[in-house]
Amino acid sequence: MSVLVYTENWDGRFKKLSNELVSYGSKLAEMLNTSTTVLSIGKVDEAELKSLGKYGADKIITVTDEKLATLDNRAYTAVIAQVVEKEKSGIVLLSNNNTGKAIAPRLSVKLKAGIASGITAVPEKTSPFTAAKKVFSGKAFAKFVIKTDIKILTLAQNSYEIVEKTGQAAIESFSPSVSNDLIRTKVINVEKQTGKVLLTDAEIVVSGGRGMKSPDNWGKIEELADLLGGATACSRPVSDEGWRPHEEHTGQTGKIIAPNLYIAFGISGAIQHLAGVSSSKFIVAVNTDKDAPIFEAADYGIVGDALQVLPKFVDAVKELKSL
Amino acid sequence: MKIIICISNVPDTTTKVKFVDNNSAFDTTGVQWIINPWDELALTRALELKEDANNPVSSVTVVTVGLKTSEPTLRKALAIGADDAIRVDFQPGDAYSVATQLAEVLKNNPYDIILNGIESSDYNGSSVGGMLAELLDMSSISAVSGIKLQGEEIKVTRDIDGGKEEISITAPFVGIVQKGIAKEPRIAAMRGIMMAKKKPITVVEPVAVDSLTEIAGFELPQSKAACKIIDADNVKELVELLRDEAKAI
Ligand SMILES: Cc1cc2nc3c(=O)[nH]c(=O)nc-3n(C[C@H](O)[C@H](O)[C@H](O)COP(=O)(O)OP(=O)(O)OC[C@H]3O[C@@H](n4cnc5c(N)ncnc54)[C@H](O)[C@@H]3O)c2cc1C
Numbered sequence A: 001m002s003v004l005v006y007t008e009n010w011d012g013r014f015k016k017l018s019n020e021l022v023s024y025g026s027k028l029a030e031m032l033n034t035s036t037t038v039l040s041i042g043k044v045d046e047a048e049l050k051s052l053g054k055y056g057a058d059k060i061i062t063v064t065d066e067k068l069a070t071l072d073n074r075a076y077t078a079v080i081a082q083v084v085e086k087e088k089s090g091i092v093l094l095s096n097n098n099t100g101k102a103i104a105p106r107l108s109v110k111l112k113a114g115i116a117s118g119i120t121a122v123p124e125k126t127s128p129f130t131a132a133k134k135v136f137s138g139k140a141f142a143k144f145v146i147k148t149d150i151k152i153l154t155l156a157q158n159s160y161e162i163v164e165k166t167g168q169a170a171i172e173s174f175s176p177s178v179s180n181d182l183i184r185t186k187v188i189n190v191e192k193q194t195g196k197v198l199l200t201d202a203e204i205v206v207s208g209g210r211g212m213k214s215p216d217n218w219g220k221i222e223e224l225a226d227l228l229g230g231a232t233a234c235s236r237p238v239s240d241e242g243w244r245p246h247e248e249h250t251g252q253t254g255k256i257i258a259p260n261l262y263i264a265f266g267i268s269g270a271i272q273h274l275a276g277v278s279s280s281k282f283i284v285a286v287n288t289d290k291d292a293p294i295f296e297a298a299d300y301g302i303v304g305d306a307l308q309v310l311p312k313f314v315d316a317v318k319e320l321k322s323l
Numbered sequence B: 001m002k003i004i005i006c007i008s009n010v011p012d013t014t015t016k017v018k019f020v021d022n023n024s025a026f027d028t029t030g031v032q033w034i035i036n037p038w039d040e041l042a043l044t045r046a047l048e049l050k051e052d053a054n055n056p057v058s059s060v061t062v063v064t065v066g067l068k069t070s071e072p073t074l075r076k077a078l079a080i081g082a083d084d085a086i087r088v089d090f091q092p093g094d095a096y097s098v099a100t101q102l103a104e105v106l107k108n109n110p111y112d113i114i115l116n117g118i119e120s121s122d123y124n125g126s127s128v129g130g131m132l133a134e135l136l137d138m139s140s141i142s143a144v145s146g147i148k149l150q151g152e153e154i155k156v157t158r159d160i161d162g163g164k165e166e167i168s169i170t171a172p173f174v175g176i177v178q179k180g181i182a183k184e185p186r187i188a189a190m191r192g193i194m195m196a197k198k199k200p201i202t203v204v205e206p207v208a209v210d211s212l213t214e215i216a217g218f219e220l221p222q223s224k225a226a227c228k229i230i231d232a233d234n235v236k237e238l239v240e241l242l243r244d245e246a247k248a249i
């Protein structure tokens, strides 16, 4: 009845998201009085695999089959199911990112295991297994009960605090059986964004809405994000207009993020926008309209012109950083 | 080539969310129902593909699992341009029960491209599309932000953490789409609304299925403390608060 955590790697590296998953998995294992196994698919060196022991992994299973070099949802599901069977896992934990969303529901059918997706905290009860999950795009929480023996959870990014432990993880390699006719997808081209902090990973996000007036004014948004080591985002109309790429759009129909700090310049704070950012720990709003709904969601605000506040913001950060 | 889009009937995104019966059920009083936003984008893209004479797309169908009350949403999809619609007469339970109903329809009735949205805007499950693919034992591609056809080859763009991948696949497959798949959802024109009245909606009897999960109750989030307003002439004070009080920078 172990807890199985699946984490992908990014060019052979794990990231904060992986550590969150393992920390959460290890907490679950503690609640259920069992051990934590992590599954890694792809080439990751031993030191990197071992690093997950620091967050509570007892065992790490590594699969390096070449056929799994790119993500094929059907094949990955088959492989994870084999590991679940081998490890007699009672819980499978994945991230609620694109990869987790692609695999978890398939796994749910394969294992006849109920799924609670996008959970943000440890289960309220383990019998019956009950976990709170956001619904209505953050406007409410549902107490989700999983009725099956095996349970699948996907964890929202940036929602669970990493906990460091002293454990050592044992590494074990596993060769799954992957039949060739399972894989029908072929990745023919990969485009990677380099050097930039990813929006979904970022601790600080600087965002702009239609109140920024023109794409030409984004220089200061980018400068501030760079200064703070953060990422840039925008509201939907801004990406619809082509001022910014669609990957930057946050909200109900865009990315759902939970940074430590979200700074919104010239964003009205429509309910669909807030759906994507309301889990941020702190929200700062700069808007000319004191009645803009964004101020109801914000912790700190300035009623004023974003185009005038931004340069001052940049200068103040520069000044305070050099102190 | 036949395309089908699975449509989830959801409350309008501006709905004020309330619960009844001791917080055990969503209060549907006065709620406007719409096509789930991503399903609407998927439908839009499917119609674009069909309209391009270079593509061998013969029909675009929509399917929903829902009671008769969900028919106006199907009519709307027909008005936007879908050729026909299927409704499985079943009160949606958990994602597994919905996916099972959809799988039954699709097993008896093959389609080449099956599109789902990345999530329903009500329960945010992100589950039905992937479950359906596994039930049909078909390939699936998730986080799809583009689909192009080149003869029999289908080229699909998917977003990955920090980039995009272009994937080649042949039919049949399940595509789980997100933003970017179409620029803006298509709106029904008067002519479309008139024509939709004559288009067929096939009603299918459900199969028996157990749910794997259930909802024990709902809670509303706690309300937030009031926003601290800082003078526009004193941006530095804000930055200091972020550093010293919030410890966020
Ligand atoms: C189904 C559906 C899904 C949607 N999904 C999303 C989503 O995921 N994300 C999203 O963002 N939106 C989404 N929307 C759109 C949403 O309803 C709003 O229209 C949108 O968020 C508004 O963007 P905005 O705040 O940038 O622009 P506006 O609403 O135009 O607001 C601009 C704001 O800037 C302020 N302003 C103007 N000039 C200045 C200045 N010089 N300095 C400072 N402030 C200034 C104004 O007071 C105003 O508050 C969705 C809508 C629908 C119907």
Ligand SMILES: Nc1ncnc2c1ncn2[C@@H]1O[C@H](COP(=O)(O)O)[C@@H](O)[C@H]1O
Pocket (backbone or CB within 6 Å): B005, B006, B007, B008, B009, B036, B038, B039, B063, B064, B065, B066, B092, B095, B098, B102, B115, B116, B117, B118, B119, B120, B121, B123, B124, B125, B126, B127, B128, B129
């Ligand atoms: N009742 C339903 N009928 C048909 N399709 C549905 C239904 N519920 C969900 N879907 C499809 O599954 C997608 C994801 O939904 P969900 O798993 O509920 O978040 C939606 O975008 C639809 O394409």
